[in-house]
Amino acid sequence: MPDAIVVRGLTKRYDQLAAVDGIDFTVPEGRVFAFLGPNGAGKTTTVEILEGLRNRTSGDVTVLGFDPWADGAPLHRVIGVIPQDFRFFEKITPKEAVEYYATLFDVKVDAMALLERVALADKANAHFDVLSGGQKQKLGLALALVSSPKICFLDEPTTGLDPQARRGIWDVIRDLRKEGRTVFLTTHYLEEAELLADQVAIIHKGKIIAEGTPGEIIRDHGRPERLAVDGPPSLGEFLKKRIDRPVTMANGHIEIQMRDKSDALLVLRAIEESGIPWKGFATVSDTLEDVFVGLVGRMDDGIMRAEANP
């Protein structure tokens, strides 16, 4: 499968500060790629460089074979973009906005059908300035789709949406993938990335610190599968002495690291032997969010330690 986006050694500097520091990644065509990172990590700068909205300091970037900065005009005919905090002309309705974009892109679009697709048809004739934050984002998504783009850049498309509206946007993203379009998604909702993305990259302080499928990132950077049981500290102390496995306790929640699946029987037997009341016996695995928090936290700790002991 050819690559829709290729990034090699991308760097963006503002004076001495490297907002993006020599990153590399590729996005195959027809896949959903989630680009994650804490605030100020370099996400939006990277996305804007890929969209042709911001020039880079150095490195090679191609999007569908175009250099985004030099070839902005032809690139913008084949990509769709929802910027963060999408804004539009205050006194224009969503229907008029879609028709406006259709004329600019010289395409025929059924405005109502497109608004239906993003669940905004009921507000088709309301002025932009009276739409809620979520409805504005939906209009941004509709406008990004007017030109039937090959790549959709969605910069935090579900921020501020209610759970039902978020699921509506997820359905649109899944449909885009089914149609063979590439989706470049940035989001603060890690479960959203885990649910939707084929591939994930995590950026922190301008550098990519993890990359792969959600499963690969969890496997490579997360903790091993664990057994969890709720009970008093005395149960945790009993298990520590009774079985040869690392045990952690916090707020009445006890986790026992597993070597293999048979450990479940071993631990359950030990719990029963203790005679201490317990409940909620289960296996637990790290989510992408756990891994993200762990990775970013470890990096910050490492940097702080390095700064403290140069």
Add this chain to the structure above:
Amino acid sequence: MNGRRVGADFLVFARGYVRNPVGLFFSLVFPIILIGLFGLIFSVTGTVATTVYTENLDHHSAESVAFLSALNQSGAVKIAVVAPVANESFGTWLAQQGYTVGLIVPLGFQSSFANHTAVNLSLFTDPEDQASSGELIGAVSGVASEFNLQSAGGTQIIGYTDQQLGSQVYKYIDYLVPGLIGFSILTSPMFAMVEISSTYRKDHLFRQLSLTPLTKGEWLFAKILWYVVLTIISAAIMIAVGVFAFGAHVGFSLGLLPFLVLGPFFFVSLGMLAGSVARTPESAAVLGNIVTFPMMFLSGTFFPVSGFPPALQQVAHVLPLYYVIDGMNQVMLFHNNTRAIVDLGVILVGGIVVFIGAIVAFKWRDE
């Protein structure tokens, strides 16, 4: 330049504009209020004679009555004879009554006139009402000269006839209509474009538009088209108000159209240029005002430039709005097409330069 894209952007901008009552007010209603206000103020001061409260201490002698009658006939002043004031000076009485001009004809006026001996009239004027003072002094001076000449048995040698330029007599309102159309051509696009350039940048709307096939030139051209339409509507309304409410001698001729097209072309571009070179919305507003305000007052908007001191006339000649207003005066009042074409040439060349400058200065996207 793609016509469909320009048309689509024009339509979206026009819809947004007409749905915003504040913008419409300043574009269409405000100039009408201005023309109404100035028309009323200057039509009143131009036609009503100054009332001069007068004490005739010469017991209403024949010569004193003849002198006051001659003042009345001058048309510049209206003599209101009052009974001599007791217990206080005439000046104090005038001030208490709120009157700004007064006159005393002294006792012995008639006998002095008959005996060819000097006699002094007392004029009372208020420095805060220069206009009335000037009317009184001018009228008294003129009539006194007539009486002196008559008393000396002389004949008037040097006379004059008043011939105004052009084929008809012009009133203030005739100058005011093209002046206020020029005011509207300047202020409406300038203030709007300075504001648009900073708010679009703040709201990332330029970046949003840069992701479409619309070009900067097409976007700016659509704005120019909208302000041309708005200017034509606003000019038609102002001419109608001037003609029907104040009897202005101006008409809506085809020769006016190039100014209603090139004027907005120039000032939409200039507004965009000023808004683009400023780094912040606050500095954009300041820069916009610095550019706009001198033009607003020194280009012949409210008063003809020919009445300015020579130094200010020189300043007016470097202001682009001067050429817009002067051109419209030539077309609407003086029918001097040659000078109007020269004015149009200045606006066209300047407009092209400013349009290109604006396109270069304003950025769709960041470096």
